[in-house]
Amino acid sequence: MKVSELSQDEIRSRLQSNGISLVIGPYTLCVQSKLNDVAEGISLLYADYPLQEAALFADFHISIESPTGLRGFLKPQVNFAFDGHVPFKPLPREQAVPLLEWGTNWCIGNYSHQFIIIHAAVIEKNGFAALLPGQPGAGKSTLCAGLVSRGWRLLSDELTLISPYDKCVVPVPRPVSLKNESIDVIQEFAPDALIGPVVRDTNKGTVAHMKSPAESVKQANIPAIPAWIVFPRYKSNAPVTLMQRAKGRSFMELAEQSFNYNILGADGFKLLKHTIDNCSCYNFTYGHLNEAIDAFDSLPIPKC
Amino acid sequence: MGLEGREIEQPSPQRYWQISPDTELFLAHWDNEEEAVVYQPGSGDTYLINDIARRVIIILQESSASAVDIYDRIGASFGALPRQEIIAQLENLLSGLLKVGLVRFHYR
Secondary structure, eight states: OOOGGSSSHHHHHHHHHHOOOEEEEEEEEEEEEOOHHHHHHHHTHHHHHHHHOOOOOEEEEEEOOOOOHHHHHOOOEEEETTTBOOSSEEGGGOOOOOOOOEEEEEHHSOOTTTTTEEEEEEEEEEEEEEEEEOOOOOOOOOHHHHHHHTTTTTSSSSEEEEETTTTOOOOOOOOOEETTTHHHHHHHHHHTTTTOOOOEEEEEEEEEEEOOOOHHHHHHTBEEEEEEEEEEETTTOOEEEEEEEEHHHHHHHHTTTTTHHHHHHHHHHHHHHHHHTEEEEEEEESSSSHHHHHHHTTTOOOHH | OOOOOOOOOOOOOOOEEOOOOTTEEEEEEETTEEEEEEEETTTTEHHHHHHHHHHHHHHHHHSOOOOHHHHHGGGGGGTTTOOOOOOOHHHHHHHHHHHTTTTEEEEE
């Protein structure tokens, strides 16, 4: 059964009772909330996701609720709780849906050490994965959203999970986080893309989430072989450039961008080395999405 | 003529360098690259190192060695620099590796 088979009332009712259990790649996420916009956000952004019975095991039990008390009337806020523990300060009430996404990232990043986790978008074509690590503002989510609107499969826009067993990228496709100008860019570039409510004045500026393509959700149990590591940089109107990048420096950058490289110890080093050994590494500059997508479609297919 | 009143120059004891004995270093290096990565499980730290440091570590993984021994193995790659200058540079590099706990030394 998928979320889209539930009515809004049924989604709301599940959220307010035992929770709604979403199957997202290797995880089951059980969400509880009394907030209508969370129900609407799940109905829109998670429509294609399989459901699991709430009574069964879930990896993460989270809730998104407004704190009680007088303050709730003066300046409404919203809290994220994980297993009853509230790890963050409350955010303004209107940020409930982004908080669900950020909190889920936090859960996976902090409690999922069966994989090495790298802060990078990751997409797939023909069985091969391209990792897009990058500092905030580098344009990786915009590029990722553009690519998945043109036939690449979304594996994740934030968290690249690599399994130590088969060395493959494990998909965890979730809504793509768009910020500031990139919201309009993607709306214009991919008019059919479903984009959730636009939320202003967050710590990241104005944010909105783009629904994952249904096909990416459907193929969430199909891993991909890491083949390219592309460090993107958006520069207004710049021509596309794809330059080979040193593997040693790429290793250091991925280790830096990893949530748990240090926790995994020598296993993390070996897994990251294996990944770098088998990937071509590039610095990539782009100024127009169409040209960027052409460049990605022309990436050399690895010999393996 | 006797030696009274003259200072006898003592040869300074040579430092013999070795990989820190309580740990094993993991190296990663890729063809045609001038830099490599070294990981020390003991501390959990990872460093980007230049090619000379990588070659020094490989020598020390085989056995302990002085800067002179290392010079004898890889000195030629420093080009036309005077021997003493290269040995001094190797000592500097080894001191840098010592600071981050990758190597130790003893006197023989």
